[in-house]
Amino acid sequence: xxxxxxxxxxxxxxxxxxxxxxxxxxxxxxxxxxxxxxxxxxxxxxxxxxxxxxxxxxxxxxxxxxxxxxxxxxxxxxxxxxxxxxxxxxxxxxxxxxxxxxxxxxxxxxxxxxxxxxxxxxxxxxxxxxxxxxxxxxxxxxxxxxxxxxxxxxxxxxxxxxxxxxxxxxxxxxxxxxxxxxxxxxxxxxxxxxxxxxxxxxxxxxxxxxxxxxxxxxxxxxxxxxxxxxxxxxxxxxxxxxxxxxxxxxxxxxxxxxxxxxxxxxxxxxxxxxxxxxxxxxxxxxxxxxxxxxxxxxxxxxxxxxxxxxxxxxxxxxxxxxxxxxxxxxxxxxxxxxxxxxxxxxxxxxxxxxxxxxxxxxxxxxxxxxxxxxxxxxxxxxxxxxxxxxxxxxxxxxxxxxxxxxxxxxxxxxxxxxxxxxxxxxxxxxxxxxxxxxxxxxxxxxxxxxxxxxxxxxxxxxxxxxxxxxxxxxxxxxxxxxx
Amino acid sequence: xxxxxxxxxxxxxxxxxxxxxxxxxxxxxxxxxxxxxxxxxxxxxxxxxxxxxxxxxxxxxxxxxxxxxxxxxxxxxxxxxxxxxxxxxxxxxxxxxxxxxxxxxxxxxxxxxxxxxxxxxxxxxxxxxxxxxxxxxxxxxxxxxxxxxxxxxxxxxxxxxxxxxxxxxxxxxxxxxxxxxxxxxxxxxxxxxxxxxxxxxxxxxxxxxxxxxxxxxxxxxxxxxxxxxxxxxxxxxxxxxxxxxxxxxxxxxxxxxxxxxxxxxxxxxxxxxxxxxxxxxxxxxxxxxxxxxxxxxxxxxxxxxxxxxxxxxxxxxxxxxxxxxxxxxxxxxxxxxxxxxxxxxxxxxxxxxxxxxxxxxxxxxxxxxxxxxxxxxxxxxxxxxxxxxxxxxxxxxxxxxxxxxxxxxxxxxxxxxxxxxxxxxxxxxxxxxxxxxxxxxxxxxxxxxxxxxxxxxxxxxxxxxxxxxxxxxxxxxxxxxxxxxxxxxxxxx
Numbered sequence: 001x002x003x004x005x006x007x008x009x010x011x012x013x014x015x016x017x018x019x020x021x022x023x024x025x026x027x028x029x030x031x032x033x034x035x036x037x038x039x040x041x042x043x044x045x046x047x048x049x050x051x052x053x054x055x056x057x058x059x060x061x062x063x064x065x066x067x068x069x070x071x072x073x074x075x076x077x078x079x080x081x082x083x084x085x086x087x088x089x090x091x092x093x094x095x096x097x098x099x100x101x102x103x104x105x106x107x108x109x110x111x112x113x114x115x116x117x118x119x120x121x122x123x124x125x126x127x128x129x130x131x132x133x134x135x136x137x138x139x140x141x142x143x144x145x146x147x148x149x150x151x152x153x154x155x156x157x158x159x160x161x162x163x164x165x166x167x168x169x170x171x172x173x174x175x176x177x178x179x180x181x182x183x184x185x186x187x188x189x190x191x192x193x194x195x196x197x198x199x200x201x202x203x204x205x206x207x208x209x210x211x212x213x214x215x216x217x218x219x220x221x222x223x224x225x226x227x228x229x230x231x232x233x234x235x236x237x238x239x240x241x242x243x244x245x246x247x248x249x250x251x252x253x254x255x256x257x258x259x260x261x262x263x264x265x266x267x268x269x270x271x272x273x274x275x276x277x278x279x280x281x282x283x284x285x286x287x288x289x290x291x292x293x294x295x296x297x298x299x300x301x302x303x304x305x306x307x308x309x310x311x312x313x314x315x316x317x318x319x320x321x322x323x324x325x326x327x328x329x330x331x332x333x334x335x336x337x338x339x340x341x342x343x344x345x346x347x348x349x350x351x352x353x354x355x356x357x358x359x360x361x362x363x364x365x366x367x368x369x370x371x372x373x374x375x376x377x378x379x380x381x382x383x384x385x386x387x388x389x390x391x392x393x394x395x396x397x398x399x400x401x402x403x404x405x406x407x408x409x410x411x412x413x414x415x416x417x418x419x420x421x422x423x424x425x426x427x428x429x430x431x432x433x434x435x436x437x438x439x440x441x442x443x444x445x446x447x448x449x450x451x452x453x454x455x456x457x458x459x460x461x462x463x464x465x466x467x468x469x470x471x472x473x474x475x476x477x478x479x480x481x482x483x
Numbered sequence: 484x485x486x487x488x489x490x491x492x493x494x495x496x497x498x499x500x501x502x503x504x505x506x507x508x509x510x511x512x513x514x515x516x517x518x519x520x521x522x523x524x525x526x527x528x529x530x531x532x533x534x535x536x537x538x539x540x541x542x543x544x545x546x547x548x549x550x551x552x553x554x555x556x557x558x559x560x561x562x563x564x565x566x567x568x569x570x571x572x573x574x575x576x577x578x579x580x581x582x583x584x585x586x587x588x589x590x591x592x593x594x595x596x597x598x599x600x601x602x603x604x605x606x607x608x609x610x611x612x613x614x615x616x617x618x619x620x621x622x623x624x625x626x627x628x629x630x631x632x633x634x635x636x637x638x639x640x641x642x643x644x645x646x647x648x649x650x651x652x653x654x655x656x657x658x659x660x661x662x663x664x665x666x667x668x669x670x671x672x673x674x675x676x677x678x679x680x681x682x683x684x685x686x687x688x689x690x691x692x693x694x695x696x697x698x699x700x701x702x703x704x705x706x707x708x709x710x711x712x713x714x715x716x717x718x719x720x721x722x723x724x725x726x727x728x729x730x731x732x733x734x735x736x737x738x739x740x741x742x743x744x745x746x747x748x749x750x751x752x753x754x755x756x757x758x759x760x761x762x763x764x765x766x767x768x769x770x771x772x773x774x775x776x777x778x779x780x781x782x783x784x785x786x787x788x789x790x791x792x793x794x795x796x797x798x799x800x801x802x803x804x805x806x807x808x809x810x811x812x813x814x815x816x817x818x819x820x821x822x823x824x825x826x827x828x829x830x831x832x833x834x835x836x837x838x839x840x841x842x843x844x845x846x847x848x849x850x851x852x853x854x855x856x857x858x859x860x861x862x863x864x865x866x867x868x869x870x871x872x873x874x875x876x877x878x879x880x881x882x883x884x885x886x887x888x889x890x891x892x893x894x895x896x897x898x899x900x901x902x903x904x905x906x907x908x909x910x911x912x913x914x915x916x917x918x919x920x921x922x923x924x925x926x927x928x929x930x931x932x933x934x935x936x937x938x939x940x941x942x943x944x945x946x947x948x949x950x951x952x953x954x955x956x957x958x959x960x961x962x963x964x965x966x967x968x969x970x971x972x973x974x975x976x
Contacts, residue, residue, distance in 0.1 A: 051811040054566045054690040056725050086807050097810020278853035283696035285726050
């Protein structure tokens with residue numbers, strides 16, 4: 001159990017996450033404008049997004065479908081009746097002066113996500129998922145006294161996924177977020193890129209003495225833009241709270257900003273905290289009524305989710321829990337693995353993916369999606385080892401060349417003449433040469449110093465440039481020594 | 484020329500069809516009358532060049548043997564709440580006083596597509612908040628009906644007061660209005676013209692500056708029931724750009740004007756007969772009831788027990804929605820801006836300067852009723868009572884086909900009287916119109932009689948959801964029985 005030691009007590013953490021996921025859809029949630037990321041500023045803006053007089057929102061059905069899909073992926077209850085509310089506040093990048101959201105009747109209710117940590121497997125509760133619109137973007141660093149507004153993001157559909165306060169350690173929160181990202185990516189409902197802001201996370205943290213069952217006042221930490229930062233922010237904020245309590249103070253409910261540069265959380269200006277959002281049902285939109293048929297149709301179209309995939313990798317492919325977990329955390333990785341494994345030993349392929357491939361990709365800041373070694377070629381490489389064409393050792397060299405050139409392994413083996421020698425006559429000849437050149441050592445072996453056989457194998461490999469199958473070399477060496 | 488400005492749309496349509504008059508003549512006559520009638524301050528923006536161009540196009544069309552129908556070539560005015568492409572749209576406010584839309588509202592586009600000629604944009608209470616046009620940034624409009632001294636000293640009502648004054652004074656043949664809590668029916672009654680607030684969801688709200696989204700509804704104002712039927716048929720219809728517009732076919736409204744209401748059951752809500760009711764209004768109401776009986780309808784007393792709550796419920800809901808709808812006028816994009824040291828200061832300066840007192844009052848009221856700690860006591864409770872009011876109508880319509888009631892508690896008020904009234908007293912003027920607005924049912928006002936001091940008094944016919952046909956049918960019979968053909972004196976040129 002993760003605790004923070006204080007002078008008066010050990011402290012336990014209570015953590016909840018609010019994750020905003022930008023919905024993958026062609027158009028924004030209430031306007032026909034494109035929801036594509038990265039376009040030139042203010043080019044994807046309709047009259048609705050800029051809140052011109054008399055403009056009205058019209059719900060994009062695709063966003064409903066994506067939300068239901070995500071809800072099903074979170075093992076959650078889909079609410080057949082949901083409704084939109086206005087959250088009122090003024091800000092320069094919020095043209096309507098309100099955000100359309102779902103406070104009272106969200107589209108998705110309670111569900112859970114299974115996470116796996118060093119302390120075992122746990123189900124983390126999901127409180128709700130609601131659909132809302134994103135605000136625009138304020139840009140403060142382009143002019144000394146002016147702010148610039150980009151409304152491309154204004155009105156893009158968001159799913160806000162609120163967890164229950166079920167997490168007890170930074171690791172658990174990190175795993176929850178990773179697993180959530182794996183799920184939405186597998187579903188194709190959000191691309192989960194935290195650095196581009198398509199997935200954003202606010203963290204609610206409180207601490208309590210071990211054994212307490214009450215919830216103490218929590219602090220909401222904003223601006224936490226990676227899994228690593230989430231874990232870091234929780235640790236820092238929890239320690240800060242423990243220190244406050246240990247020194248006789250109290251933690252009050254507030255919103256703080258995470259500052260990764262200074263490794264601290266600090267309070268937001270109180271003004272930014274003092275909103276009364278005056279939620280009320282949006283009279284421009286009708287309630288969303290879903291039928292069982294609609295929900296079942298979406299359920300039937302769901303792809304295999306990471307958790308199910310993981311279980312299948314263990315039971316059907318014989319992978320370890322750990323390997324199966326790593327390979328299913330990211331839909332691109334599992335897709336890569338499944339392609340590479342066609343016709344090959346899954347365990348061997350898994351080792352290559354998680355070993356050499358991940359090593360290379362990490363070192364070069366790449367991902368499986370833009371890996372120079374294609375899944376097909378990695379599978380082929382494993383195949384060349386399996387059928388004895390090359391040795392495992394040579395394969396490592398071939399892999400390096402594949403990564404540099406993107407070429408097929410068979411072509412590299414051919415070009416570089418790396419094919420394993422299996423011609424027994426040629427190998428026997430080579431062994432005879434080595435034995436005759438080292439009569440003294442042969443004598444020692446015959447006198448019982450068996451260990452020297454290894455030295456001879458080494459010499460054989462060296463003389464052949466590594467192309468001799470080591471098992472074959474051993475076998476033939478024994479034969480020659482016995483003669 | 485006087486002839487042309489006194490014509491009904493239906494009459495002008497016949498003459499245009501027979502090529503006895505041209506749209507250019509008709510338009511020119513109205514433009515001339517508009518110039519004479521500027522003392523009424525009915526228009527905020529006149530668009531004579533565009534009107535003449537549209538009229539020429541219409542005449543050319545007809546010369547080629549093509550016609551877009553009864554409205555082709557008919558000069559009309561649009562309430563300045565409807566966004567009109569390339570024509571300034573102000574909502575009678577300072578904050579939008581320089582707003583030039585790049586788009587056309589669905590309803591005005593439909594009227595354009597029907598061949599109408601737009602003469603200009605008419606005055607309204609600021610953001611449609613008021614019953615007199617006194618809250619307009621561009622000054623009040625005058626009722627063309629004069630007071631005992633022959634002065635233009637009376638309000639045309641509101642918020643669609645500019646529309647009503649223009650229609651009554653012959654400054655256009657018909658006009659668009661909008662009705663949130665009586666804004667078509669009360670000015671129609673004050674100015675002696677007809678106007679209908681159709682069922683909520685019948686006309687698209689797209690492109691109309693929003694006041695209270697769950698109540699706002701577009702509707703026509705004209706000089707006869709028939710003219711309103713012609714106009715509404717062209718304004719109505721489902722619009723996928725307005726999620727609250729209803730996808731149900733628009734019936735042929737003219738076919739409803741059968742002149743026969745024998746056997747129809749008409750309800751008279753006893754709760755509408757209030758203590759201390761204006762005698763003239765009560766008399767006209769009785770007269771109207773007698774007309775219906777004489778025409779063979781069965782008139783029965785009905786009870787609508789939640790009527791007395793309609794006014795407070797209306798002001799809570801309308802203000803709540805308005806406080807949010809008007810947030811977009813923040814000085815950041817298209818509104819006039821008053822700079823400030825910080826963003827918040829800019830908001831304060833812009834909105835304090837750009838909104839009139841009544842608008843600010845309603846934003847504050849609406850903000851208050853939605854605030855944490857007050858929301859349930861006001862907004863939630865008001866919504867609950869709104870459902871009860873709607874139930875009253877539903878129950879009533881189980882036994883009656885339509886309801887007849889006054890459109891306003893008094894004839895047109897004088898500006899002098901209004902100056903001494905506090906805001907709440909002015910809100911009381913909506914007592915007969917807000918229940919049907921809250922229920923979303925169609926209601927039409929038409930002139931039925933005169934007050935003792937020579938001012939028109941209108942009644943309203945209220946119908947079931949999407950049953951404008953019965954409303955038109957009953958109103959048409961009452962119009963014929965009343966024979967109300969009085970017009971205000973034309974403005975002397």
